[in-house]
Ligand SMILES: O=C(O)CCC(=O)C(=O)O
């Protein structure tokens with residue numbers, strides 16, 4: 634979510650999805666209609682068990698009893714390696730804050746369009762209200778309205794984009810983000826331990842971590858079989874923390890063994906996923922898994938997503954602990970700020986963005 638210097642780009646007219654829904658067009662506008670091979674399958678896929686994203690209990694990770702915390706660290710490590718996704722329960726975040734951020738985010742999206750447009754996301758940028766990752770006139774659009782803000786470090790903030798309405802919005806984002814930052818730091822400590830690294834390895838390496846928040850609102854869609862709420866992608870972060878709204882549709886799907894698997898919301902839990910940074914640092918031992926969002930005929934959906942990543946000036950590459958003869962180095966070294974800029978200036982397209990860092994592995998035989 635780096636503030637990116639923008640050369641003018643032509644994105645054409647990008648409909649506001651809530652307004653579009655309100656106007657009830659006879660047909661879904663073609664810019665939202667996916668090519669046949671991209672259209673979602675909406676029936677639930679039957680996978681052999683275990684077919685649910687693993688659940689990690691933070692209170693067990695933090696337990697003073699060594700056996701309990703070690704067992705949970707092993708579970709977390711397996712979740713990261715086999716799924717790249719897990720849900721966290723008993724996460725210590727004040728439930729009042731957890732519930733209020735959801736209400737206030739919904740209140741924001743329900744404001745009149747003119748009010749939301751006071752905080753416009755300029756084409757090619759990723760902060761404010763609008764649709765991110767649109768770079769051309771012929772690109773398919775997602776059935777989603779977004780509102781995003783840079784949070785930390787302070788220099789990435791654009792104060793003009795912090796809403797005055799609803800009145801408690803900005804203060805709540807601040808409180809919520811502080812709590813989620815602590816959660817990220819804590820999870821990274823246990824992830825490092827599970828990898829056999831020093832607990833504070835990632836925190837030290839990341840320096841003043843970059844944090845951003847994005848709220849995604851997916852209105853119901855008359856033809857969920859034709860559109861996507863959010864295009865398939867992996868996250869450019871180290872870790873992503875996602876809150877799904879109570880009562881919203883089951884929309885998030887992750888690509889597991891080449892099948893799209895829905896993530897069933899658990900009340901008061903966060904969904905966590907490994908981002909591209911951890912994939913690179915672990916030389917692919919933990920993968921940033923591709924995910925997407927599908928829409929629903931009657932139900933809307935809200936997600937509140939925090940991206941936690943290294944400082945822009947950090948240089949990244951596979952850590953020596955994960956590189957050997959049988960695991961040759963899969964990624965080059967690069968500056969994270971450059972990767973971040975690359976990520977936000979390209980459309981979401983599966984794991985294509987990470988090709989930026991991939992090295993061709995020579996067949997040594
Ligand atoms: O809305 C969701 O569940 C997914 C959002 C997401 O993947 C993202 O914002 O990167």
Ligand SMILES: [Fe+2]
Pocket residue numbers: 866867868873924
């Ligand atoms: Fe994502």
